[in-house]
Amino acid sequence: MFTLTCAPGRGAVADVRHVGPGWLSLVLSMDPGRVVIDVPSVSGGGLILARFCADLAQAATRVAVDLDKGGQGGGRR
Numbered sequence: 001m002f003t004l005t006c007a008p009g010r011g012a013v014a015d016v017r018h019v020g021p022g023w024l025s026l027v028l029s030m031d032p033g034r035v036v037i038d039v040p041s042v043s044g045g046g047l048i049l050a051r052f053c054a055d056l057a058q059a060a061t062r063v064a065v066d067l068d069k070g071g072q073g074g075g076r077r
Contacts (some may be wrong), residue, residue: 009031
């Protein structure tokens, strides 16, 4: 287990990378630096990554909405 703390630079973007036929990885280009989240190499890995990405999208939306309202982000559930 590890903890990664970083802040996006002005050129930061989230994107996908094609790993193989029908397989994608999530790429967070942080400007500078990059985080790549691959499909876990376990049975059902694609579903695990899909569930994680759905959770990530919901959390990212909450932070974006809070910041758009002038908040500091990271509000509690």
